[in-house]
Amino acid sequence: MSLVMNNLLLTDLKSVLEQEIRPLAQEMDHDPTALAKGLAVLAKNGWLALRRPRKFGGPALPDLEFRQFQVAIARYSGALAFLQTQHQSAVSMLSKSKNSALKEAVLPHTHNGERLIGIGFSQLRRPGPPLMKAAAVPGGFRLDGHVPWVTGHGFYPEFLVAAVLPDGQAVFGLVPLANTVGIKSSEPMKLAAMEAAQTVTVDFDGYLLSEKNIVFFQPPDWIVNNDLINISLQGFFALGCAWAGYDLVQSAANRRDTEFLHTTARALSKEIELCTAALEEDPESVPMEERLRRRAWVIDLMARCAHAGVVSSSGAANTANHPAQRVYRESIVFSVSAQTSAIMEATLDRIVQRAGTTHVEG
Ligand SMILES: Cc1cc2nc3c(=O)[nH]c(=O)nc-3n(C[C@H](O)[C@H](O)[C@H](O)COP(=O)(O)OP(=O)(O)OC[C@H]3O[C@@H](n4cnc5c(N)ncnc54)[C@H](O)[C@@H]3O)c2cc1C
Incomplete structure (x- = not known):
């Protein structure tokens, strides 16, 4: 393993992966309970928010070291690597938000499993009419449409969704990853691999994304x-x-x-x-x-x-x-x-x- 990380937080990564993750690897592939145990190992070590700025608890791992962490996890368990990276991405994105209140409420709790967040923005890649639409309404945005991929159902109580505004910008906001008024998720998909990470589709029907949960806006070509x-x-x-x-x-x-x-x-x-x-x-x-x-x-x-x-x-x-x-x-x-x-x-x-x-x- 060409691991050159010297951050104190990560010195024992390899031994944790060997001792606690390797024995779970086969089960984590198909059993969400085993995968939850693997995620808990990362949470226990405070490794779930590695890109988080120091202001909110760090460790603000440099890009290369973060990539080496991802390589190391994927070597032991694809399912765990895939599940945890959704949350790490959400934390990175939230860190770039100008919504200070949201950042202060959420970011300090993202390293140890207290607050776990998925992502759902790959629909922005699809050409043609947007799959997810947003319309300004008093107090926030009305969300309608379909998110084709969200990994982490049952692990992550919320996710960062993207929806396209009439002017082509995308609004990103935190929403529940659970059935509630205006949000309906599918059963976890039957997948060839990493099924335990519980990937779902999510349909929105007039869900109100409140202003306080808006993370940021991005231009059409983002x-x-x-x-x-x-x-x-x-x-x-x-x-x-x-x-x-x-x-x-x-x-x-x-x-x-x-x-x-x-x-x-x-x-x-x-x-x-x-x-x-x-x-x-x-x-x-x-x-x-x-x-x-x-x-x-x-x-x-x-x-x-x-x-x-x-x-x-x-x-x-x-x-x-x-x-x-x-x-x-x-x-x-x-x-x-x-x-x-x-x-x-x-x-x-x-x-x-x-x-x-x-x-x-x-
Ligand atoms: C198991 C699994 C879990 C996932 N979990 C998540 C998740 O948690 N969150 C998340 O955001 N994403 C997730 N993804 C999405 C993922 O990264 C997508 O696989 C990736 O974005 C490719 O999109 P797609 O598979 O929907 O294919 P496509 O829609 O086919 O997109 C692939 C590329 O083809 C282009 N394309 C598609 N149709 C056309 C066309 N008609 N003409 C020209 N170009 C076209 C698109 O623009 C895109 O660049 C997950 C994927 C998998 C397989």
């Missing part, structure tokens, strides 16, 4: 710009999943002590290190086309590592409780989360270009 910044940042989960695949190969190599398994493990770990260095470069110094290529690289690398984990685990990989098939399924989610058309194209380009070749280059 999601496009945000996605441009996030092209490589989202790839860190894929890196963690790639390490999880590598771990399976390495453990098979240790078990069977076969040279080709050791060679494979070495090759994968070398490529993961190279890809890590590429993703850790300051995104602002890397042209967009290259950032897209790197995101495609990490997705492709993750898929190969996950597959290598299956292959090196032999027939046992097919058993319902084997980590190899869990990691393989997790790679499905990390292949498409925060996907844009450009990322989809870059990913598919890489897959097509690779067809028929016998080796892969970064």
Whole structure:
């Protein structure tokens, strides 16, 4: 694990993950109660608001260290990595709000599980008429429409929703993640992976978002710009999943002590290190086309590592409780989360270009 964090809060991350998260990993994939235990481990250590400004309790972890934290969690459990990142994103977004009263009421309680918040803004990526609409009314905004993805139902009592105003701006606000007047969530989706994180759709019908719960307004092209910044940042989960695949190969190599398994493990770990260095470069110094290529690289690398984990685990990989098939399924989610058309194209380009070749280059 190329963890270079030296923040005191995080020095024992690896041992906590080894001792408390690894034993729960299989159960956390399909059992929300086990996943709640995993989330509680992070809460107990105060790790749920790592980007929170010092003014509200910190630790305001620098970007790179935060990404390394995300890689480390995804290496042990995709479900936990995916669940906790929704809340960490909500905390980061809330930190940027000008609504001081809301920040003071909420942010100090976001590191230890007292206040847990999901997000629901991927609908802003969809072209055409907005899926979620907002209209100004006395006291706030009336919200109507459909949120196609909100992860954390049953874990997070509230979430940060985005809805589009008639002028194209988006209003973001805190709303309940529970059925109430004007809000109806679906049953948790049946998913190939990370089902325990309880992803739902949420329908709004005339819900009043009160002024005091407004986080901020964003211009019409906000999601496009945000996605441009996030092209490589989202790839860190894929890196963690790639390490999880590598771990399976390495453990098979240790078990069977076969040279080709050791060679494979070495090759994968070398490529993961190279890809890590590429993703850790300051995104602002890397042209967009290259950032897209790197995101495609990490997705492709993750898929190969996950597959290598299956292959090196032999027939046992097919058993319902084997980590190899869990990691393989997790790679499905990390292949498409925060996907844009450009990322989809870059990913598919890489897959097509690779067809028929016998080796892969970064
Ligand atoms: C298990 C799971 C949980 C998730 N949880 C959350 C969550 O908690 N909160 C959250 O905000 N999001 C969540 N997401 C959403 C997630 O990040 C989306 O997968 C991602 O935004 C891609 O959107 P989409 O899958 O809805 O696909 P699409 O709607 O197909 O969007 C993918 C890209 O294609 C483009 N596109 C779509 N249709 C067209 C078209 N007709 N013409 C041109 N371009 C088009 C879009 O603009 C976008 O750039 C979750 C996703 C998954 C799989």
